[in-house]
Amino acid sequence: MVSAVIVENKLPGPGAAARAQGNERHEPLITVRGLAKSYGGSVALDRVDFDVHKGEFLTLLGPSGSGKTTLLGLIAGITLPSEGRIELAGSDISRVPPERRDIGVVFQNYALFPHMTVRDNIAFPLRFRKIDRQERAARILQALELVRLDHLADRYPSELSGGQQQRVALARALIFDPAILLMDEPLSALDKKLREHMKIELRQIQQRLNLTIVYVTHDQDEALAMSSRIAVMRDGAIQQIGSPEEIYERPNSRFVADFVGDANLLDSEIVTAQNGMLHLTLAGSKFRVLARQPLDVAATGAKATVLIRPEHVLIGAAARSLSACFTGQIVSSSYEGNARRFEIDVEGTLLRARTQGVFSDHVPQPGETIDLGWSDHHAHLVDIHAQ
Numbered sequence: 449m450v451s452a453v454i455v456e457n458k459l460p461g462p463g464a465a466a467r468a469q470g471n472e473r474h475e476p477l478i479t480v481r482g483l484a485k486s487y488g489g490s491v492a493l494d495r496v497d498f499d500v501h502k503g504e505f506l507t508l509l510g511p512s513g514s515g516k517t518t519l520l521g522l523i524a525g526i527t528l529p530s531e532g533r534i535e536l537a538g539s540d541i542s543r544v545p546p547e548r549r550d551i552g553v554v555f556q557n558y559a560l561f562p563h564m565t566v567r568d569n570i571a572f573p574l575r576f577r578k579i580d581r582q583e584r585a586a587r588i589l590q591a592l593e594l595v596r597l598d599h600l601a602d603r604y605p606s607e608l609s610g611g612q613q614q615r616v617a618l619a620r621a622l623i624f625d626p627a628i629l630l631m632d633e634p635l636s637a638l639d640k641k642l643r644e645h646m647k648i649e650l651r652q653i654q655q656r657l658n659l660t661i662v663y664v665t666h667d668q669d670e671a672l673a674m675s676s677r678i679a680v681m682r683d684g685a686i687q688q689i690g691s692p693e694e695i696y697e698r699p700n701s702r703f704v705a706d707f708v709g710d711a712n713l714l715d716s717e718i719v720t721a722q723n724g725m726l727h728l729t730l731a732g733s734k735f736r737v738l739a740r741q742p743l744d745v746a747a748t749g750a751k752a753t754v755l756i757r758p759e760h761v762l763i764g765a766a767a768r769s770l771s772a773c774f775t776g777q778i779v780s781s782s783y784e785g786n787a788r789r790f791e792i793d794v795e796g797t798l799l800r801a802r803t804q805g806v807f808s809d810h811v812p813q814p815g816e817t818i819d820l821g822w823s824d825h826h827a828h829l830v831d832i833h834a835q
């Protein structure tokens with residue numbers, strides 16, 4: 449269990465003023481406007497706008513090179529912007545040096561001091577702040593308890609596991625009670641099981657302390673599980689920002705649909721548009737998708753990209769009562785323990801189905817013909833484009 453002591457006795461630190469302000473006015477804690485960074489002629493970050501509210505866990509998610517670390521470095525003050533501004537609780541901090549920004553940072557590689565004990569590593573940020581001996585000792589104890597390392601306070605980093613080292617880095621970043629915590633791929637050096645555990649622990653700490661976190665990852669599962677909101681980045685820009693549900697269920701582009709989760713993306717001709725629904729065809733059979741109003745009504749003859757997640761593709765008898773129902777041939781079948789995955793060829797279009805159903809007598813095999821389908825509400829219109 450995570451210690452609750454630090455919540456109840458939370459000491460007012462330099463971050464308290466900024467936090468109180470951000471809270472009172474219900475204004476964003478961080479405001480980023482037109483923020484850009486170029487290196488020579490190449491654009492690493494291309495005029496980005498977004499807000500972060502108090503208590504939010506905002507994740508920057510994107511492939512390698514999409515600008516995540518650049519954006520985090522700009523907020524931290526390690527990198528200076530080419531254009532644009534960053535405000536913290538209403539004050540422009542774009543040119544404020546990192547140590548005066550009231551922001552805690554945790555990186556992937558921990559960056560602990562090898563010659564210092566856990567206690568001294570955690571206490572390090574307090575050296576630069578005028579804090580009396582008694583308060584210093586109280587804070588160190590709280591920070592140690594928060595990350596459950598009070599029994600290892602006198603060890604050196606080399607005597608700790610990866611997960612424990614990462615907890616030291618977290619405690620060190622939180623000890624001066626920063627207004628915001630920035631984390632750049634903090635779990636990526638840990639093995640899968642530990643990562644799963646730390647994911648839950650970090651989210652618990654964030655919620656208990658009502659921390660504001662901007663978190664970087666290229667791991668979609670991490671982003672979906674931890675975030676209040678996700679900003680999906682591509683080529684230095686934010687492609688979409690929204691709740692995990694919005695990003696997963698209603699992606700605004702082929703890129704987001706494909707990057708976040710497993711996706712069937714169908715390119716299909718629009719036959720008619722009626723009553724707010726677009727009617728499309730696949731292999732001679734019809735299916736429908738909800739149109740985006742009012743734009744798509746004139747779209748007859750254009751092509752639509754429609755997303756259906758593999759877990760929403762039903763197969764066999766269950767598919768036959770659905771309004772979108774097709775027949776295809778199984779190309780592959782794989783067992784995943786908690787589910788089974790099929791690839792099914794529908795007249796040249798490959799569809800993936802992921803089913804957790806139990807096959808009592810016969811598991812469909814490659815080469816067999818099978819029915820498949822989905823409910824209308826599981827089809828999501830991603831994009832419309834001319835033929």
Ligand SMILES: Nc1ncnc2c1ncn2[C@@H]1O[C@H](COP(=O)(O)OP(=O)(O)O)[C@@H](O)[C@H]1O
Nearest residue numbers: 487491492510511512513514515516517518519
């Ligand atoms: N110090 C730098 N000098 C030159 N180019 C850089 C520098 N830092 C980052 N870049 C470039 O900016 C782009 C974004 O990089 P980065 O923010 O590190 O992406 P991510 O963290 O999403 O992998 C990349 O094309 C990268 O090569």
Ligand SMILES: [Mg+2]
Nearest residue numbers: 513516517518
């Ligand atoms: Mg990076």
